[in-house]
Amino acid sequence: MQLIVNIVVLTSLYALVACGYVLIYRVSRVLNMAHGELMMLGAYALFATASGISGNPVIALLISAVLSMFIGLATYQVLMRRLTGSSVLAAVLTTIAIGILIRGMVVLIWSPQPQYPARLLGLENPSLAIFGDARISMLSAVLIGVTVLVYSGLFLFLRFGSWGIRLRAVGQNALLAAQRGINLHAVFAFAWGISTFTASTAGMLVAMDKGLDSTMVMIGLKAFPAALVGGLDSLFGAILGALIIAVIEVLLIQYVDPLLSDVVPFLVLIVMLTIRPWGFFGTREQLDRV
Amino acid sequence: MRQQLALATILALGSTAAYSADTIIGITGAITGPAASSYAPAVDGLRIYVERLNKAGGVNGKQVKLLIQDDQGEPSKAANNAKKLLQDGAQIVVSASLSSTYAPIIAEAKRAEVPVLFAGSVCPKEVFPPADKLLFCTTAFTAEYDSRAAIDFVKETKGTNLKLALGAMAIPVSRGGIDFAEGYAKSLGMTIVDKQIIPPTAADYMPFATKIKSAEPDLIYSWAPWINQVRTFEAMRKLGWQNTFVTWGHLEAEEEMVRLKDPNLLVLGANALFFNGDLPIHKEIIAAAKAAGSTSNPNQLTEGWIAGLTIETLLKQIGSDNSSERIRSAMQTLKIDTKGLRGGPIEFTPTNHFRTTQYYRIYKWDSASNQITIPKNWFKYEIDPAGAGSR
Numbered sequence: 001m002q003l004i005v006n007i008v009v010l011t012s013l014y015a016l017v018a019c020g021y022v023l024i025y026r027v028s029r030v031l032n033m034a035h036g037e038l039m040m041l042g043a044y045a046l047f048a049t050a051s052g053i054s055g056n057p058v059i060a061l062l063i064s065a066v067l068s069m070f071i072g073l074a075t076y077q078v079l080m081r082r083l084t085g086s087s088v089l090a091a092v093l094t095t096i097a098i099g100i101l102i103r104g105m106v107v108l109i110w111s112p113q114p115q116y117p118a119r120l121l122g123l124e125n126p127s128l129a130i131f132g133d134a135r136i137s138m139l140s141a142v143l144i145g146v147t148v149l150v151y152s153g154l155f156l157f158l159r160f161g162s163w164g165i166r167l168r169a170v171g172q173n174a175l176l177a178a179q180r181g182i183n184l185h186a187v188f189a190f191a192w193g194i195s196t197f198t199a200s201t202a203g204m205l206v207a208m209d210k211g212l213d214s215t216m217v218m219i220g221l222k223a224f225p226a227a228l229v230g231g232l233d234s235l236f237g238a239i240l241g242a243l244i245i246a247v248i249e250v251l252l253i254q255y256v257d258p259l260l261s262d263v264v265p266f267l268v269l270i271v272m273l274t275i276r277p278w279g280f281f282g283t284r285e286q287l288d289r290v
Numbered sequence: 291m292r293q294q295l296a297l298a299t300i301l302a303l304g305s306t307a308a309y310s311a312d313t314i315i316g317i318t319g320a321i322t323g324p325a326a327s328s329y330a331p332a333v334d335g336l337r338i339y340v341e342r343l344n345k346a347g348g349v350n351g352k353q354v355k356l357l358i359q360d361d362q363g364e365p366s367k368a369a370n371n372a373k374k375l376l377q378d379g380a381q382i383v384v385s386a387s388l389s390s391t392y393a394p395i396i397a398e399a400k401r402a403e404v405p406v407l408f409a410g411s412v413c414p415k416e417v418f419p420p421a422d423k424l425l426f427c428t429t430a431f432t433a434e435y436d437s438r439a440a441i442d443f444v445k446e447t448k449g450t451n452l453k454l455a456l457g458a459m460a461i462p463v464s465r466g467g468i469d470f471a472e473g474y475a476k477s478l479g480m481t482i483v484d485k486q487i488i489p490p491t492a493a494d495y496m497p498f499a500t501k502i503k504s505a506e507p508d509l510i511y512s513w514a515p516w517i518n519q520v521r522t523f524e525a526m527r528k529l530g531w532q533n534t535f536v537t538w539g540h541l542e543a544e545e546e547m548v549r550l551k552d553p554n555l556l557v558l559g560a561n562a563l564f565f566n567g568d569l570p571i572h573k574e575i576i577a578a579a580k581a582a583g584s585t586s587n588p589n590q591l592t593e594g595w596i597a598g599l600t601i602e603t604l605l606k607q608i609g610s611d612n613s614s615e616r617i618r619s620a621m622q623t624l625k626i627d628t629k630g631l632r633g634g635p636i637e638f639t640p641t642n643h644f645r646t647t648q649y650y651r652i653y654k655w656d657s658a659s660n661q662i663t664i665p666k667n668w669f670k671y672e673i674d675p676a677g678a679g680s681r
Contacts, residue, residue: 127528
């Protein structure tokens with residue numbers, strides 16, 4: 001039973017991070033290679049806020065969430081907007097540079113020492129007994145709940161929300177969408193904002209649950225195969241991809257060799273790129289355009 | 291941030307003033323990058339020590355110029371740093387970085403016949419008997435002796451009739467320590483029920499902890515970078531496992547023990563922790579860190595401070611002749627008074643550039659007194675001068 005709990009927690013984590021890759025790719029065809037770093041920056045935003053408002057976790061979390069969305073909007077507005085119309089490769093290379101910049105900045109500003117925002121906020125993280133002898137930390141349970149909420153919200157938003165419909169329209173045909181009066185820059189910026197917000201939410205929860213340091217970017221890297229395996233333009237695919245990667249990782253650790261858990265997700269990614277490069281639920285036409 | 295900015299300023303200005311200094315020491319360390327939490331405080335400690343030394347007039351009337359370079363734990367950057375430091379006239383190169391950076395640093399230093407002092411980074415095998423004539427180490431930890439001390443302590447307190455699980459990170463030095471612990475524990479009659487080698491990129495430690503827990507160990511011993519050790523420990527606790535967890539006391543250990551307040555977390559260390567504040571040297575470090583405006587926690591400056599003590603001892607010993615030849619020769623028989631920061635002095639001999647005796651202490655959290663206590667005070671291991679056995 002503990003294995004199932006571990007799989008669900010890891011799936012939720014990868015899915016929450018992977019949806020950010022999907023949102024940006026779906027709208028702009030850009031692979032955001034700074035996604036892990038933006039996730040970490042959001043978590044550090046919580047740490048900074050918690051240092052200032054230690055007595056009120058709700059306000060600190062709300063401010064950090066808004067701040068993370070602003071970081072995403074600003075990243076697009078200041079850097080990525082200038083690359084509109086340039087090759088996708090130039091945009092991807094820019095995101096790599098953004099990632100390097102964020103990694104350096106984080107150490108300069110907050111030091112390389114591990115930080116514990118939950119402690120600053122006075123939040124307890126008890127271990128909860130569930131289903132027989134299986135256990136889960138309270139914040140891991142919150143992570144599962146938040147992932148469900150985020151995906152439900154995104155599905156509804158993209159299906160029924162006016163901005164959600166604009167996002168889909170731009171994703172399907174940017175030129176036609178622009179001709180119909182949709183402000184492309186606003187839509188792209190919005191996608192970056194939402195993407196950074198979801199990644200930062202994952203980062204904040206991980207930071208409160210396990211602590212925060214610059215190695216958090218690795219989570220972003222490991223969520224990448226999940227997004228690709230599921231299909232880079234499919235939110236449902238991101239969930240499936242996250243589940244596949246999490247199941248493989250947890251079962252390898254338990255039954256084969258923990259070291260393989262680090263390698264096999266990327267092996268799965270390579271196999272998928274070889275036999276079905278658009279992923280389980282991705283669109284072949286869109287990948288061809290990349 | 292001020293500490294990082296100060297280091298960055300020194301990085302920018304360091305080389306320009308290099309030639310005006312009487313004795314030049316170069317350091318390449320992981321000041322930034324993923325491993326920085328373990329190494330940046332060592333660099334800062336040495337920086338503060340040298341600044342303080344120079345303010346007091348230097349040694350034998352000569353100032354010490356410290357050139358600092360950040361290698362981010364990357365071998366290519368360490369190689370460039372070593373070249374630059376040597377071009378700028380460094381007479382000793384200090385390394386406070388990942389072991390993966392050692393090869394290029396050693397190669398450059400050997401070409402220039404300049405000694406390398408490993409301070410805060412794991413001691414390479416070449417410093418143990420029969421030692422390489424140019425390589426020296428003052429770092430507290432060393433894979434095999436640490437594991438031997440930990441397993442001996444387990445034997446002393448829990449006996450040998452127990453099920454032991456081991457934890458390491460998937461990096462050569464950590465694996466080496468844990469492989470040694472496995473063999474040594476088995477030779478003492480302990481049963482090894484699990485050995486988890488956790489990748490550095492692990493997103494969640496719960497699956498690893500679940501595997502360890504399923505083996506039902508009586509005790510876990512972990513020797514790895516601090517993040518790996520503490521996350522394994524916390525994951526075990528989240529799973530409800532409450533037995534004894536023995537681990538290595540890295541620079542972060544003191545603050546973390548206070549945070550965790552767990553009486554069954556036993557920390558093996560070679561440095562004297564600051565918690566009881568009874569050592570004059572601790573007060574000196576705290577005052578110097580404050581005066582230097584350092585934002586590093588003073589209790590993490592010990593490794594850098596010991597490197598500073600080593601350099602000061604060396605300069606005192608060589609007197610006014612600070613030629614490279616004299617420095618190389620004096621390093622061979624240096625005896626450093628650690629002033630209580632370790633259980634005894636660090637003594638180099640021509641064939642042993644680690645130390646002749648390694649001292650350990652055990653720390654734990656005491657819930658009754660609500661502070662760290664010492665369940666076992668300094669105990670020692672003589673380093674085999676013939677180079678046989680562990681390192």
